[in-house]
Amino acid sequence: MLSHNGPGGWARRHFLAALAAGPAGAAAAQPLAAHLPEVMARPGGADLPYGLPAPQESYVERTLSTTAGFPVWRTPLQHQRGIITPSGLHFAVHHNGVPDIDPARHVLRLHGLVNKPLRFDLEGLMRYPMVSRVHFLECAGNSAANALSPTALDQTLGDIAGEVSCSEWTGVPLAYLLNEAGLKDGAQWVVAEGADGGSHSRSLPLKALLQDGMVALFQNGERLRPSQGYPMRLFMPGWEGNVNVKWLHRLEVTDAPAYTKDESGLYTQVLADGRIERFAFHMEVKSVITHPSGQQRLPEPHGFYEIAGLAWSGRGRIVRVDVSVDGGRSWAAAQLHGPVLDRAFTRFTLPWQWSGRRADLMSRATDEHGRTQPLRSEWKRRYALHSFNHYNAVQAWRVQPDGRVENVYA
Amino acid sequence: MLSHNGPGGWARRHFLAALAAGPAGAAAAQPLAAHLPEVMARPGGADLPYGLPAPQESYVERTLSTTAGFPVWRTPLQHQRGIITPSGLHFAVHHNGVPDIDPARHVLRLHGLVNKPLRFDLEGLMRYPMVSRVHFLECAGNSAANALSPTALDQTLGDIAGEVSCSEWTGVPLAYLLNEAGLKDGAQWVVAEGADGGSHSRSLPLKALLQDGMVALFQNGERLRPSQGYPMRLFMPGWEGNVNVKWLHRLEVTDAPAYTKDESGLYTQVLADGRIERFAFHMEVKSVITHPSGQQRLPEPHGFYEIAGLAWSGRGRIVRVDVSVDGGRSWAAAQLHGPVLDRAFTRFTLPWQWSGRRADLMSRATDEHGRTQPLRSEWKRRYALHSFNHYNAVQAWRVQPDGRVENVYA
Numbered sequence: 001m002l003s004h005n006g007p008g009g010w011a012r013r014h015f016l017a018a019l020a021a022g023p024a025g026a027a028a029a030q031p032l033a034a035h036l037p038e039v040m041a042r043p044g045g046a047d048l049p050y051g052l053p054a055p056q057e058s059y060v061e062r063t064l065s066t067t068a069g070f071p072v073w074r075t076p077l078q079h080q081r082g083i084i085t086p087s088g089l090h091f092a093v094h095h096n097g098v099p100d101i102d103p104a105r106h107v108l109r110l111h112g113l114v115n116k117p118l119r120f121d122l123e124g125l126m127r128y129p130m131v132s133r134v135h136f137l138e139c140a141g142n143s144a145a146n147a148l149s150p151t152a153l154d155q156t157l158g159d160i161a162g163e164v165s166c167s168e169w170t171g172v173p174l175a176y177l178l179n180e181a182g183l184k185d186g187a188q189w190v191v192a193e194g195a196d197g198g199s200h201s202r203s204l205p206l207k208a209l210l211q212d213g214m215v216a217l218f219q220n221g222e223r224l225r226p227s228q229g230y231p232m233r234l235f236m237p238g239w240e241g242n243v244n245v246k247w248l249h250r251l252e253v254t255d256a257p258a259y260t261k262d263e264s265g266l267y268t269q270v271l272a273d274g275r276i277e278r279f280a281f282h283m284e285v286k287s288v289i290t291h292p293s294g295q296q297r298l299p300e301p302h303g304f305y306e307i308a309g310l311a312w313s314g315r316g317r318i319v320r321v322d323v324s325v326d327g328g329r330s331w332a333a334a335q336l337h338g339p340v341l342d343r344a345f346t347r348f349t350l351p352w353q354w355s356g357r358r359a360d361l362m363s364r365a366t367d368e369h370g371r372t373q374p375l376r377s378e379w380k381r382r383y384a385l386h387s388f389n390h391y392n393a394v395q396a397w398r399v400q401p402d403g404r405v406e407n408v409y410a
Numbered sequence: 411m412l413s414h415n416g417p418g419g420w421a422r423r424h425f426l427a428a429l430a431a432g433p434a435g436a437a438a439a440q441p442l443a444a445h446l447p448e449v450m451a452r453p454g455g456a457d458l459p460y461g462l463p464a465p466q467e468s469y470v471e472r473t474l475s476t477t478a479g480f481p482v483w484r485t486p487l488q489h490q491r492g493i494i495t496p497s498g499l500h501f502a503v504h505h506n507g508v509p510d511i512d513p514a515r516h517v518l519r520l521h522g523l524v525n526k527p528l529r530f531d532l533e534g535l536m537r538y539p540m541v542s543r544v545h546f547l548e549c550a551g552n553s554a555a556n557a558l559s560p561t562a563l564d565q566t567l568g569d570i571a572g573e574v575s576c577s578e579w580t581g582v583p584l585a586y587l588l589n590e591a592g593l594k595d596g597a598q599w600v601v602a603e604g605a606d607g608g609s610h611s612r613s614l615p616l617k618a619l620l621q622d623g624m625v626a627l628f629q630n631g632e633r634l635r636p637s638q639g640y641p642m643r644l645f646m647p648g649w650e651g652n653v654n655v656k657w658l659h660r661l662e663v664t665d666a667p668a669y670t671k672d673e674s675g676l677y678t679q680v681l682a683d684g685r686i687e688r689f690a691f692h693m694e695v696k697s698v699i700t701h702p703s704g705q706q707r708l709p710e711p712h713g714f715y716e717i718a719g720l721a722w723s724g725r726g727r728i729v730r731v732d733v734s735v736d737g738g739r740s741w742a743a744a745q746l747h748g749p750v751l752d753r754a755f756t757r758f759t760l761p762w763q764w765s766g767r768r769a770d771l772m773s774r775a776t777d778e779h780g781r782t783q784p785l786r787s788e789w790k791r792r793y794a795l796h797s798f799n800h801y802n803a804v805q806a807w808r809v810q811p812d813g814r815v816e817n818v819y820a
Contacts, residue, residue: 037515037659043607044507047483047637049471050463051498054640056513057633061459073457081580081628082542084494088461089632097454103466105447123709129716132492132747132757170491197453218491220630222499223467227457230464249447299533306539337542339749347542 062089063159068141070095073227074162077310078293083134083345085165087220091241092227093139093163095262096198099247103231106195108215112253115182122217122231128172131214133237134344136312138283139163140240140267144388146376146395152407157293160407161395164286164312166345167219169235174213178206178253186255192234195249202243202267203257204236204281212237215248238314238343239281240390242267270384283314284392285373287321287348287365298403301356307334308349313367318346320366325352327360327396327410328375334363359399360410376409472499473569478551480505483637484572487720488703493544493755495575497630501651502637503549503573505672506608509657513641516605518625522663525592532627532641538582541624543647544754546722548693549573550650550677554798556786556805562817567703570817571805574696574722576755577629579645584623588616588663596665602644605659612653612677613667614646614691622647625658648724648753649691650800652677680794693724694802695783697731697758697775708813711766717744718759723777728756730776735762737770737806737820738785744773769809770820786819 053060062073073092075085103122111117142163145153153160178190183206190209193201204213216224216235224230229246236243242262257263257279269277289309292298298305307325311318317340322331334348348363366372374382379393396410463470472483483502485495513532521527552573555563563570588600593616600619603611614623626634626645634640639656646653652672667673667689679687699719702708708715717735721728727750732741744758758773776782784792789803806820 037511037517037605039509039511040605040607040609044504044509047474047481047502047504047508049474049483050468051472051500051502051635051637053460053632054513054634054636057640058460060632062461064459071457073459079633080631081540082578082631084578084631086630086632087496090461092457092461094454094457098457099449099454101447101449103464107447127709127715129759129761130491130718134749168492168494195447195450197450199450220496221490221492221494222463222470222496223489224464225461226464227461230467299537305537308540339544339751341749349539351539 060089062091063162065159072163074158075165076156076158077162077164077288077290078157078296080290080310081308083166083310083347084220085167087167087222087225087228090165090167090219090228091139091163093241095200096196098226099196100226101195101231101247106231106249108232108249108251110177110181110251113184113187113255114253115184118177118181120177125172125215125217125232128176130170130172130217132168132170134166134168134341135235135237136164136166136343136345137241137244138312138314140242140283140389143391146393147379147388147391148386152409154294154406156295157288157290160294161288163241166312168221169214169216170218171214171216171232171235174215175210177215178210181253183253187253189254189257191252191254191258191260192243192245192248193250193252194229194245195247200242200245200262201258201260202245202263203254203260204243206253208236236281238283240267240283243281267389269389270387272382272384274384280390284390285313285315285318285365285367285371286392287311287363287373288395289323289361289363289397292361292399292405293397294405294407296405298354298399298405301401301403303354305352305354306349307352307361308347309363310345311348311363311365312343312345313365313371314343315371316368317342318365319368321348322364323350324362325359328362331364354399356401358401360408361397361399362394362410364394470499472501473572475569482573484568485575486566486568487572487574487698487700488567488706490700490720491718493576493720493757494630495577497577497632497635497638500575500577500629500638501549501573503651505610506606508636509606510636511605511641511657516641516659518642518659518661520587520591520661523594523597523665524663525594528587528591530587535582535625535627535642538586540580540582540627542578542580544576544578544751545645545647546574546576546753546755547651547654548722548724550652550693550799553801556803557789557798557801558796562819564704564816566705567698567700570704571698573651576722578631579624579626580628581624581626581642581645584625585620587625588620591663593663597663599664599667601662601664601668601670602653602655602658603660603662604639604655605657610652610655610672611668611670612655612673613664613670614653616663618646646691648693650677650693653691677799679799680797682792682794684794690800694800695723695725695728695775695777695781696802697721697773697783698805699733699771699773699807702771702809702815703807704815704817706815708764708809708815711811711813713764715762715764716759717762717771718757719773720755721758721773721775722753722755723775723781724753725781726778727752728775729778731758732774733760734772735769738772738804741774764809766811768811770818771807771809772804772820774804
């Protein structure tokens with residue numbers, strides 16, 4: 001059922017012949033002037049000091065959901081092509097709104113089990129050596145509805161799984177700051193606190209922070225935006241979103257976790273046998289087909305389509321994505337597009353000749369540690385019925401004979 | 411004079427001791443509440459469907475120059491950290507303004523020496539297989555003032571050399587479209603024309619287009635912005651900006667260049683012996699130190715600084731960047747930060763212990779083909795006095811004893 005032909009193969013030639021013969025096909029030779037669009041008859045308009053998308057693209061925006069009790073802004077992944085999410089479309093979950101922080105007065109304190117407590121203002125921090133890395137960021141609760149809802153909701157990809165985005169993050173490695181403060185015996189954890197009205201705070205293992213942690217100051221080349229923690233946030237590649245504390249103003253080195261409200265309640269996970277999975281930081285290997293995806297419609301009931309999607313893993317690089325167009329009975333290896341980066345979105349594609357019949361599309365990613373996505377039924381067996389964090393099961397889309405695409409549990 | 415110590419070395423310890431002792435140093439233990447910023451006492455504000463930078467960062471914008479006779483919007487590279495330029499800050503040169511194109515009516519025609527002329531509307535083009543690549547884009551005339559002005563102008567980096575930016579571009583390889591149309595004998599060139607009021611057009615060698623050309627539809631994950639050619643532009647990695655025709659509406663396959671107004675005048679280059687360098691498409695290897703750079707001021711007259719910058723080459727990967735802090739008498743290899751991509755910005759850094767005395771900072775990049783940047787005097791010897799395109803000489807910044815940084819010819 002899968003077409004393994006590339007653009008030069010049968011599927012493509014078939015598609016191209018249809019294209020040439022159809023309304024989009026070749027026009028008979030006409031004087032060029034007859035083709036000149038009217039817009040070329042007048043001078044163009046002005047540009048802006050800070051550019052914006054075309055007005056015609058204003059439908060591409062984050063969607064707001066408040067069903068969780070707090071605002072959740074989701075990335076419209078069904079419109080994204082490429083691995084970089086525009087900063088204006090990066091997902092955000094706010095437990096206490098977006099604080100309006102004066103960067104000139106903002107201070108980051110580093111204290112607790114250290115030899116020399118330190119304070120950093122922004123000017124001071126900007127002088128430290130910085131690293132830049134492209135990484136995804138995903139909310140622990142991304143795809144919660146697929147985990148919880150007994151029947152698959154008919155939604156767009158963004159509304160289902162848009163609490164994940166990918167950016168280039170630049171900032172100061174935490175190791176520099178922690179080593180400068182000097183760690184005392186017994187130092188094992190760090191409690192990070194945000195300067196928001198609810199003091200959002202999480203406990204993180206010191207060892208991992210020393211290895212990978214960053215105080216992020218820049219996103220996609222410019223300073224963090226308010227929605228992403230301006231003027232600074234904690235960044236831990238591959239770890240669930242809410243530990244990447246926004247509006248970071250305090251790091252306390254401790255000998256044990258603080259069991260803050262934010263890590264003792266919402267962001268824990270109950271297993272099927274009743275035990276609680278606490279401090280499960282890593283986001284697991286996952287993928288979604290972005291084209292075609294929920295509520296899109298294939299424009300013609302036969303022909304060539306490129307199946308395209310994004311894959312990521314909180315534990316390392318993606319090494320393989322398999323795609324099925326028959327609900328998981330057979331699979332074909334998708335092409336991975338470079339650069340394939342550690343804990344970053346990886347774009348994959350597969351050419352597909354659609355027969356016009358109902359087709360269930362699925363993608364299943366595997367990372368460099370051999371971890372692969374479970375089916376939904378497998379994921380549900382592992383966790384309690386009401387659990388939803390870290391949902392990474394295979395996403396299935398049903399293409400109906402009329403071309404409409406729907407979320408299904410397959 | 412250069413410090414080769416990393417963050418753990420002498421320069422850093424010296425700097426850190428100064429930091430701890432100074433006003434940014436450690437505070438005596440105080441009750442935590444005394445440190446709580448006022449902003450934490452109230453709930454935060456709302457977020458936006460399409461996010462924007464913090465109002466406090468509004469000074470980070472493109473700067474407009476019209477001295478060339480047409481608007482030139484430059485990227486404020488002195489504020490960029492990382493290799494991705496935010497799309498809102500991507501440079502733009504408009505010869506005929508920004509046309510307001512209705513994407514539903516826009517058509518790309520492919521005709522000339524082909525077996526089957528083709529027309530593509532946006533919906534049709536969006537169905538083709540796409541590739542994504544991170545590439546810089548640079549105007550042929552970037553850094554023209556440094557080439558032309560007899561004395562170095564005291565300007566910011568953005569105003570001097572901000573006609574270069576780097577994005578992730580996604581689109582349809584031109585080879586798919588050209589092969590579909592079928593090339594006739596004698597096909598050697600392609601004339602690309604934009605749907606702007608001046609019909610901006612350039613002739614490009616067919617062979618190179620087949621290998622590397624793309625009809626770009628997306629930039630940094632979202633649709634091209636009007637300033638960058640919405641709804642589609644030609645993209646040729648590493649080639650001078652103006653051949654990447656914006657608002658692309660026509661590709662004509664020919665047996666010879668068309669010698670359009672845009673390639674017979676402004677975008678040619680006169681050599682020192684009077685010969686004309688036509689169709690010099692590749693942008694050459696180049697680098698700039700972004701921190702510290704023109705009109706910045708080092709905040710204290712001694713101490714540790716990270717020299718940071720960006721390097722790129724239109725011919726391939728950057729393999730080495732050397733940095734001098736003594737006006738070119740001695741050089742040290744900077745650290746390159748990954749990912750180091752083909753024809754993309756590459757970030758480099760070098761730790762530096764400033765003595766407080768006058769220092770001339772320079773960077774010199776080398777690409778994988780062994781090409782390296784000339785000194786300004788070497789570049790000037792090659793071209794006629796009034797030539798300015800493809801200027802890629804070493805950029806020098808003078809740090810004055812008071813910390814102020816100035817553009818110099820060194």
